Amino acid sequence: MAVAYEKDEILSASRVARSFGQVLADLSGKRRRRVAVVKNNHLEAILLPIEDYEAMAEALAILEHLEIYRLVQERKGKKHRNAISLDAFLKEQRLAI
Known part of the structure; x- marks a missing residue:
């Protein structure tokens, strides 16, 4: 642009x-x-000016969140062949939360 x-x-x-x-x-x-x-x-x-930069950064963060939300909504309810649960992934990676 x-x-x-x-x-x-x-x-x-x-x-x-x-x-x-x-x-x-x-x-x-x-x-x-x-x-x-x-x-x-x-x-x-x-x-x-810092105020302008912060406003731009906030707008970008909102756009990123909206894109993530859109992707989640798009993928909701779809069955994925290689999907595993979060618990199974954490166990497989030996991670604890």
Whole structure:
């Protein structure tokens, strides 16, 4: 997925290194939404405020849980030829819970 960046969101890695404190202050103070870090004309990293990163991580976790739920619902009630019970698996692997 291609993302479009505004001109003022793109900074060189050397500029970010020279003014890292200011970049962080701009992000945390909401003066910048994100910073795209470019090195040798290639996008290398995106800097985000922690709140945005945490929201993205939470959204990703929810999507993963929804996918697991969908798979469980899809497989419910289906007979699998090589299926074994959890107890049998734990015993076979010499594991205890």
